Amino acid sequence: MEKFSAKKCSLQILSKQHVMLHVTLTHRYLLLPVEENQGLVRIKVIQNGDVKQVLNVKLAIHNSDYSVPLALQQWEGKTVLLDIVFSENTSVLKSIEDYVCWELLQYSETFDTENREKFRPIYHHTPSYxxxxxxxxxxxxxxxxxxxxxxxxxxxxxxxxxxxxxxxxxxxxxxxxxxxxxxxxxxxxxxxxxxxxxxxxxxxxxxxxxxxxxxxxxxxxxxxxxxxxxxxxxxxxxxxxxxxxxxxxxxxxxxxxxxxxxxxxxxxxxxxxxxxxxxxxxxxxxxxxxxxxxxxxxxxxxxxxxxxxxxxxxxxxxxxxxxxxxxxxxxxxxxxxxxxxxxxxxxxxxxxxxxxxxxxxxxxxxxxxxxxxxxxxxxxxxxxxxxxxxxxxxxxxxxxxxxxxxxxxxxxxxxxxxxxxxxxxPSEELLHMRKEIVDRPMPACELVIDITSQQADLEIVLQNHLKERVIMKYKPQHETFSFDRKHSGNVSFHSTFAKKIEAPTLGKITQLRIFIDKCSIEIFDAEGKMVMTNLVFPTESYDEMKLIGLATCTIYRLE
Structure with missing residues (x-):
């Protein structure tokens, strides 16, 4: 990976929000540093007077959260011009030439997509980045x-x-x-x-x-x-x-x-x-x-x-x-x-x-x-x-x-x-993910809960040693199923995330299939009459389960 110096490449300052710089096409990528709490920056990629691409990126001003790749080898020639305009509402205490992005831009032949996220699912589809x-x-x-x-x-x-x-x-x-x-x-x-x-x-x-x-x-x-x-x-x-x-x-x-x-x-x-x-x-x-x-x-x-x-x-x-x-x-x-x-x-x-x-x-x-x-x-x-x-x-x-x-x-x-x-x-292909039966919840598992009585309520609690937990309740007499994630882990990022929700079951439930992954819980009535999908962000994976009521549970590790 080669350090890119915008200042050495003659950063051209046009106003307090507008700069231009030339980028050579000798590498596969130019890595752009991103700071998520900043405003969008419009970048025009120009070659021989023609606009080749326009993208909006939150370029880093104070510090970088991560980098994203701008592919350079898609263009033929020696250089392209990046025409960069910061939004007018960008609020900073430094001049544009002192933004950290100019020091953190990097040429690279590779872009690392190796998983660095504790909440990246094991068996759900996600983008690589x-x-x-x-x-x-x-x-x-x-x-x-x-x-x-x-x-x-x-x-x-x-x-x-x-x-x-x-x-x-x-x-x-x-x-x-x-x-x-x-x-x-x-x-x-x-x-x-x-x-x-x-x-x-x-x-x-x-x-x-x-x-x-x-x-x-x-x-x-x-x-x-x-x-x-x-x-x-x-x-x-x-x-x-x-x-x-x-x-x-x-x-x-x-x-x-x-x-x-x-x-x-x-x-x-x-x-x-x-x-x-x-x-x-x-x-x-x-x-x-x-x-x-x-x-x-x-x-x-x-x-x-x-x-x-x-x-x-x-x-x-x-x-x-x-x-x-x-x-x-x-x-x-x-x-x-x-x-x-x-x-x-x-x-x-x-x-x-x-x-x-x-x-x-x-x-x-x-x-x-x-x-x-x-x-x-x-x-x-x-x-x-x-x-x-x-x-x-x-x-x-x-x-x-x-x-x-x-x-x-x-x-x-x-x-x-x-x-x-x-x-x-759940589609039949999910059955092939089942591996061995285990004795406690895991980061990627399926709970199969057979309900043996419709006369009493059933409570299912998933938790970790920090007492972060989700509470699920089936009430057969009311034909409802509820999910409470108010204490499920990190709920502070938005005021509406911590919530208890309730669904009609449209009849009695005799079996539940509950799919757990790193950051999600999907609950299916085995007959498909009730489905509930919720994100969770526990500090550590749930590895304890309580069943309060008349039911049995089989836990399959999934991969």
Whole structure:
């Protein structure tokens, strides 16, 4: 690693907020020091008068929290010019030439992504470094699960949205594959979906992967890109954007092939509604209808929709599920995932429930942006969600990375008390993570709790020797399950994190499956009627458990 001296490279000061400097292209990376509590700094990478890239980074002024890599070998030539503008509200007690970033910039041939975080999960998907939010473009093809995600490679807080990419053969262990979709003149890469075009309806090639995304510039527009190498690289469509509208919050297209009408459907979020479109070729889309009027509340913004036909357990019938991720407006504050069940004829969705009745896919604080994989085998509907909450996602106590995704869940429907609900169970692939049975909780484990009586309450306590603890209670007479993380460990980073939450169980629970990882606890009724996902940040892992009530527990170590 070679020290970079901005002062030796003639730091050109243009104002108290504006500098320029030349960077040689003799190394693979320039490491940028980040100080998270500072304002964003805009950096333009300029070569021969052309802007090659624009990024926003919180460059270190007083001290560095960590560094992020700016890849230099993507540009040909000898040098590039960095045009650097600090925000006007930057408040410091030193002159711009004395900022520590100029001494901490470094050339390097490598960038260290070795895990340095005590809270990095063992078996949940995370980015190797940087910020992640919504899962995007999920699809399965030729034995491989593909997961794209909203990604900031220049810091561990939201900014610079690109699509990161990971692949897996088993839905559990993920391989990082780079950042195949980057910002362009139309804007940053917001959320979307991807489909396998088996019959070449778009003309990009048989079996091409076609990605749909929102370009977030001055306005939000819908665009496509295609891949002929199994989603490793994409070429953006020359006639983008393909869908526009005079709506500020207009994003997150989700596309699927509808066998019933032999056409493609697209559903996207438009303010507090969902717009539905049809197409024969994935390029030209026809608006068909909207859904949502009267179903929203004043503070909600609708995002990340999904729409699918699912079987109803215990019957030979199917119904349609419309997933709607909202922020704010969750049942316990912040972001959450609600859903509607009804009928869909390919052109219009009709909800079967009372418009005032909200149904929540997960009653935890940390489940958002749930979407499902296209082309999953055996007609499965497998979903993954972002495991955080917009109330505090930028502030959780990690820095090398921020945010993980939930374990995968298989979706179906069931009927309880005359209403149709979503059943969400851990995907079968998670069974292969089970290793030996152990006698106490571990940093990565699954608790299988068999409840032997419905006459008395059950209390489950997980704790460590510091008495940091979470308390879970099942009340069969009230058909409720609660989770209290007020004393779970570090709860000081945000005022809304320490909370007790409660979910309806929609019937009796006979078995619970509880997935514990370094910073999360996901609780499933084994039949999928109740799910709850919550982050926790204990000083030390929970290694003690108390069961108060009539139940037995088997603990599996997971890896």
């Amino acid at each position: 940087g910020w992640m939010n919504d899962p995007n473009g999920l699809f399965y093809n030729k034995g491989i699960w593909h997961l794209y995600y909203q990604y900031n490679p220049y810091g561990s807080q939201w900014e610079n949205m690109t699509w990161g990419h990971a692949t897996s053969e088993n839905l559990v262990h993920w391989q990082h594959e780079g950042t195949p979709l980057l910002a362009d003149a139309l804007g940053m890469m917001f959320s979307g979906s991807a489909v396998v075009d088996h019959h070449n309806t778009a003309g990009f090639g048989e079996g091409a992967i076609v990605a749909f995304y929102t370009a977030a510039g001055d306005n939000q527009t819908q665009c496509i890109a295609f891949s002929n190498d199994e989603g490793k690289t994409f070429q953006k469509y020359s006639d983008n954007p393909i869908i526009t509208a005079p709506i500020a919050d207009f994003r997150d297209p989700h596309v699927f092939w509808n066998e019933d009408i032999q056409q493609w459907n697209l559903i996207l979020a438009a303010g507090k509604e969902m717009f539905i479109y049809t197409s024969k070729n994935l390029k030209v889309w026809h608006f068909e209808s909207s859904f949502g009027f009267g179903y929203d509340t004043d503070d909600e913004v609708w995002e990340c929709p999904d729409l699918m036909k699912l079987p109803i357990k215990g019957t030979d019938r199917c119904a349609w599920l419309l997933i709607c991720n909202i922020n704010p407006g969750g049942p316990f504050g912040g972001s959450a995932t609600k859903y509607f069940v009804g009928s869909f004829n390919g052109y219009e969705f009709n909800c079967e429930s009372n418009l005032l009745k909200s149904k929540w896919m997960d009653y935890g604080k940390d489940h958002y942006a749930m979407v499902t994989f296209d082309n999953a085998p055996e007609h499965r509907r497998v979903g993954i969600a972002w495991m955080s909450n917009w109330e505090y996602a930028n502030e959780v106590p990690t820095q090398q990375f921020r945010s993980a995704n939930t374990v995968p869940r298989d979706l179906s429907l069931f009927v309880y008390d005359g209403e149709t609900y979503v059943s969400s169970i």
